[in-house]
Amino acid sequence: MKFYNVAFMLLGSTVISTAYADQTVTTEIEKLKSEIAELRQMLLIQQISETHRETKQDQKLPTVNKWQSKSGAEISLYGFIRGDVAYQFEGAKGMFNSINSVALEGDPNKKSTEDRLDSTLTTTRIGLDFKAPIQNADIGGKVELDFRGGSDKDTVRLRHVYMTYNNWLIGQTTSTFLSTETSPEMLDFNTPLGGGTTRTPMVRYTDKLNNNTQYFVALEKGNDENRLPAATAKLSHKFAEGAGLVTARGLLQEVRVRDLDDETELGWGIGLGVNYKPVNQLILNANYSHVSGDNKFLLATSDNKRYIQHGNNIELIDFDAFTLGATYKFAPQIRSTLGYGSVIYDGNNANGNDHLQQGWLNVMYNPVKPITFGMEYVYGKRETVEGKTGNDNRIEIMAKYDF
Numbered sequence: 001m002k003f004y005n006v007a008f009m010l011l012g013s014t015v016i017s018t019a020y021a022d023q024t025v026t027t028e029i030e031k032l033k034s035e036i037a038e039l040r041q042m043l044l045i046q047q048i049s050e051t052h053r054e055t056k057q058d059q060k061l062p063t064v065n066k067w068q069s070k071s072g073a074e075i076s077l078y079g080f081i082r083g084d085v086a087y088q089f090e091g092a093k094g095m096f097n098s099i100n101s102v103a104l105e106g107d108p109n110k111k112s113t114e115d116r117l118d119s120t121l122t123t124t125r126i127g128l129d130f131k132a133p134i135q136n137a138d139i140g141g142k143v144e145l146d147f148r149g150g151s152d153k154d155t156v157r158l159r160h161v162y163m164t165y166n167n168w169l170i171g172q173t174t175s176t177f178l179s180t181e182t183s184p185e186m187l188d189f190n191t192p193l194g195g196g197t198t199r200t201p202m203v204r205y206t207d208k209l210n211n212n213t214q215y216f217v218a219l220e221k222g223n224d225e226n227r228l229p230a231a232t233a234k235l236s237h238k239f240a241e242g243a244g245l246v247t248a249r250g251l252l253q254e255v256r257v258r259d260l261d262d263e264t265e266l267g268w269g270i271g272l273g274v275n276y277k278p279v280n281q282l283i284l285n286a287n288y289s290h291v292s293g294d295n296k297f298l299l300a301t302s303d304n305k306r307y308i309q310h311g312n313n314i315e316l317i318d319f320d321a322f323t324l325g326a327t328y329k330f331a332p333q334i335r336s337t338l339g340y341g342s343v344i345y346d347g348n349n350a351n352g353n354d355h356l357q358q359g360w361l362n363v364m365y366n367p368v369k370p371i372t373f374g375m376e377y378v379y380g381k382r383e384t385v386e387g388k389t390g391n392d393n394r395i396e397i398m399a400k401y402d403f
Contacts (some may be wrong), residue, residue: 065403072133079126079144082400084189085119089393091380095120097190099358099380100300100343102390110390122147122154123189130163140164142173148189159199169204169218176204176218176232177297179247182273184285184325184339186360187376187398193341193358194323195287196298202232212238223296223306228254244276244283255293255306257314265316267293267306283327285339292318300343304352318346333366348385355383358392374398 065077084095090110092098095118103110127144141163149157162171174180175198183195191197204218214236222230230253238245251269256262269291276284293316295301307314325339342357358380365373380392 074131076129080400080402082123083121086396088116090114091392097188099392102382102392104388104390172201175200176216176234177249177251179273182275185337187362187374192323194321198297222253225256226254247273281329285325287323289321292316320344336363354385370402372400
């Protein structure tokens with residue numbers, strides 16, 4: 001472009017110096033100058049266009065797995081393929097977190113839970129999200145499954161299956177009383193002690209108080225003996241500038257005992273959770289729950305009775321559950337979590353648990369975005385009302401590909 005400028009400028013100078021008196025020549029010079037300006041503008045536009053095209057080609061745009069059904073609904077596919085390998089020095093019969101049922105000292109079957117190697121791909125997950133184009137209505141749905149169903153844990157299991165209509169949800173999903181969004185990261189598939197991932201059939205209503213505050217109220221399926229559904233509620237508030245959130249939860253339900261002429265008591269629960277990021281590299285999580293008369297919603301409580309029987313009367317069993325954790329990002333691809341969880345019973349049946357506790361340390365590595373490798377060490381202890389103890393001591397390795 002500089003060569004053309006010099007050539008045209010020299011030509012123009014020569015003509016101007018020899019033709020001041022000739023008006024025709026002057027007109028041609030002005031026309032030539034105009035053409036030079038147009039040529040410059042064309043070259044500049046071409047250069048900008050080529051630069052923009054090269055930049056777009058260099059960008060790695062994410063692909064989205066989306067389709068459209070015959071009726072026009074938008075369908076999104078997601079999920080992951082995951083493999084787990086665990087070496088258990090001592091613990092429970094299952095591969096994943098079962099601190100409530102680890103073998104006790106003196107148990108003749110304890111040897112079957114020691115020095116055992118397990119592996120599985122059953123935690124692999126597949127899901128579909130639906131969104132329907134209905135005028136003046138927001139209609140959607142979800143179907144998500146894994147392969148942890150059945151007594152042998154190798155058949156298809158529905159995790160989430162529900163539909164939504166504006167603010168309403170009908171179907172099965174994670175209980176409103178739980179707060180997975182404030183739970184510290186644990187590689188173990190069963191989630192940390194002190195929290196939970198129980199999914200229940202429900203009808204739920206959701207709305208916002210403002211841009212940062214949202215509430216949920218629901219009727220959910222409780223214990224099989226109960227005649228009435230459990231009432232649950234949650235309030236979630238986001239901190240400014242993406243610094244985390246805090247949740248407050250509540251639970252009310254009937255505790256019914258069929259063997260005692262349908263004796264009933266009012267079971268209840270409260271919960272608080274926080275996820276806070278003081279700096280970009282550090283995430284702090286904490287969950288606390290106090291529950292009376294329930295053995296369904298929180299992890300490691302399912303094999304415990306909900307009440308103590310005194311003749312023809314019942315006394316509800318209370319417990320406190322909490323989880324603490326800190327996740328630190330050493331680099332964009334490497335993070336690590338140190339966590340601790342506990343469940344403490346306030347009175348229990350003679351053969352029930354009195355205190356469960358567990359700590360873990362993991363490292364997660366993402367060499368590229370869709371692939372995660374992880375390693376975790378878990379140590380826990382179970383103590384019963386009778387004073388018997390058992391330990392959970394294991395290492396787990398995980399590889400996952402998200403799609």
